[in-house]
Amino acid sequence: RGALWRGTFASFIILFIFGAITLVIFKGADLMQQGELASEHFFTFLLMTGLVAGSIGGMAAQFSALQRGLGAIESVMDIVDQAREVEDLNASTPDLSLRQTVTLTDVHFNYPQRPDVQVLKGLNLRIDAGDQVALVGTSGAGKSTVASLLLRFHEPDTGVLQVGDVPADELDLRGYRQRVAFVPQEVILFGGDLRSNIRYGRPDATDEEIVDAAKRAYAWNFIQDFPEGLDTLVGERGVQLSGGQRQRIAIARAILKDPDLLILDEATSALDSTSEREVQAALDALMKGRSSVVIAHRLSTVKNASRICVMEDGRVVEEGRHEELMGRGGHYAQLVKNQELAG
Structure with missing residues (x-):
């Protein structure tokens, strides 16, 4: 179930990013034809958009790692919250002998x-x-x-x-x-x-x-x-x-x-x-x-x-x-x- 959810989330992110880039390309090309946008500025913007898109695309993996980390913390806290068998680990132990029945x-x-x-x-x-x-x-x-x-x-x-x-x-x-x-x-x-x-x-x-x-x-x-x-x-x-x-x-x-x-x-x-x-x-x-x-x-x-x-x-x-x-x-x-x- 978790894998299905992560896959759906990642697919949504990828679809959103590529859709946004496609719209930017079409709009940028239109502005260049009208002379309102220089070509070097447009390609610089595309490069920056790609870098941002890559970072956003990694959100799914990071979110998955965060979920695994939270699960691990819960397991650790379950152990930490258990009652100790020995309360004072530094206390001296009495001299016992089991050399008897x-x-x-x-x-x-x-x-x-x-x-x-x-x-x-x-x-x-x-x-x-x-x-x-x-x-x-x-x-x-x-x-x-x-x-x-x-x-x-x-x-x-x-x-x-x-x-x-x-x-x-x-x-x-x-x-x-x-x-x-x-x-x-x-x-x-x-x-x-x-x-x-x-x-x-x-x-x-x-x-x-x-x-x-x-x-x-x-x-x-x-x-x-x-x-x-x-x-x-x-x-x-x-x-x-x-x-x-x-x-x-x-x-x-x-x-x-x-x-x-x-x-x-x-x-x-x-x-x-x-x-x-x-x-x-x-x-x-x-x-x-x-x-x-x-x-x-x-x-x-x-x-x-x-x-x-x-x-x-x-x-x-x-x-x-x-x-x-x-x-x-x-x-x-x-x-x-x-x-x-x-x-």
């Missing part, structure tokens, strides 16, 4: 965009200090939603997220998130160099600490292969790096942050077998000695988890260690069988 109790949740679709339906989940808890299940079971709640991107509609005996909504949000690290399937890298992308995990880190984190993430070897080393520009969203390299940069970032709680959302599902082995080795080093929640697509990556929780229809329907769950022959055993059949 984290629980989700009887949690129900709907996304605001789809209030009629309940994603979590009475979820109960316990993450003991130092445990590696794996969340498995079919697509749409609610695994990534659990990660969003643990990161406090959303709050439960009903139920409670607790750290120890304290409800999470009573804890300082910045302090809480500073103790949590998240490694997603699609890693977000910025268009700067490798050093700044790793340092994003802890802005005050020294170069020595960055190098140590890169080594522990199995990223240092490929970083050294670049002529500029840590000063290598990764391109917008990290396009200059492979998927496995981007994952290891994200892991180095998480190692540098030294979180109490680590959340991995299918961090190896999109990688080839060689990259997966390297990234999995880095993840194993990262998870050692800290609480972690692993959302897994490839069940072979979570066989050694402290506890595997099988999710279905927004609930945990089965939990235990790999051998225990396989022995039961329930939901988990069926998932493993289906994945083996799929190759």
Whole structure:
């Protein structure tokens, strides 16, 4: 509709300009024949008219750009007008520790965009200090939603997220998130160099600490292969790096942050077998000695988890260690069988 309106407006402007020029030419020619207008003055006037006409003809494009700009301003103002999660960004954060039991109790949740679709339906989940808890299940079971709640991107509609005996909504949000690290399937890298992308995990880190984190993430070897080393520009969203390299940069970032709680959302599902082995080795080093929640697509990556929780229809329907769950022959055993059949 907007394009049709702009096209109509531009056509009107062009028709008006050329009509006016045509009239000027006829009138000027008549005046020249009558000797009332010198030819040099007439051609000068035509030249000036052409310049003015060109400027007027550009009004349609400028008006279109103005409309797009106003639309962009509205989008920006929608963001500016949103309530801040953290009111004082310069305030000091209290010293929090998540090295204790984290629980989700009887949690129900709907996304605001789809209030009629309940994603979590009475979820109960316990993450003991130092445990590696794996969340498995079919697509749409609610695994990534659990990660969003643990990161406090959303709050439960009903139920409670607790750290120890304290409800999470009573804890300082910045302090809480500073103790949590998240490694997603699609890693977000910025268009700067490798050093700044790793340092994003802890802005005050020294170069020595960055190098140590890169080594522990199995990223240092490929970083050294670049002529500029840590000063290598990764391109917008990290396009200059492979998927496995981007994952290891994200892991180095998480190692540098030294979180109490680590959340991995299918961090190896999109990688080839060689990259997966390297990234999995880095993840194993990262998870050692800290609480972690692993959302897994490839069940072979979570066989050694402290506890595997099988999710279905927004609930945990089965939990235990790999051998225990396989022995039961329930939901988990069926998932493993289906994945083996799929190759």
